Amino acid sequence: QAGLTQPPSVSKGLRQTATLTCTGNNNNVGHQGAAWLQQHQGHPPKLLSDRNNNRPSGISERFSASRSGNTASLTITGLQPEDEADYYCSAWDTNLSAYVFGSGTKVTVL
């Protein structure tokens, strides 16, 4: 099953802004949006933003999600050392009748 396309890595300086992208098609991201997950090494993933771009309770306002057409974006403002992690997007694919994940983006805070 084809997944969603994410850049493998993004590096930004402390307190800078990073924007991560997740590109799909009309059957997945373009149809119902994408959720964003954060995973620190050795830990399970954690939801940062649901497919309607809403942050769960307890998630910092520094994380904001949006969508334009078939591309979803996650913006992290004021980067902090604890933001170093892998970030995944996920969406339901109506053509495949399956969920698909992106390959993940590793964020490094310089």
Added chain:
Amino acid sequence: QVQLVESGGGVVQPGRSLRLSCVASGFIFSDYGMHWVRQAPGKGLEWVAIYTSGGNYKSYADSVKGRFTISRDNSKNTLYLEMNFLRTEDTAIYYCARGGSFDSWGQGTLVSVSS
């Protein structure tokens, strides 16, 4: 608070079977669709299967279709994954996760398929 606890992982030979369980607490289990998601060592997340909350709808990734079966017992707040004809490429941490946006995750259980 929401809690998901997986169990049942272990070391198994290729071609054998294993059943994973995920016990849920802190929410009305029957109200939520539930997933299995796996992560091979050093790799990204791979969606495995979903069992929706109503209508008994199930769906599987192509990589496990015909070999894995997802089920749930709402009276026991438990999600299951029956894995048959296991292959070395099924080696991974298996997580259960809640809902359409994967809003809660367990700690995972490790399945290692090796001869």
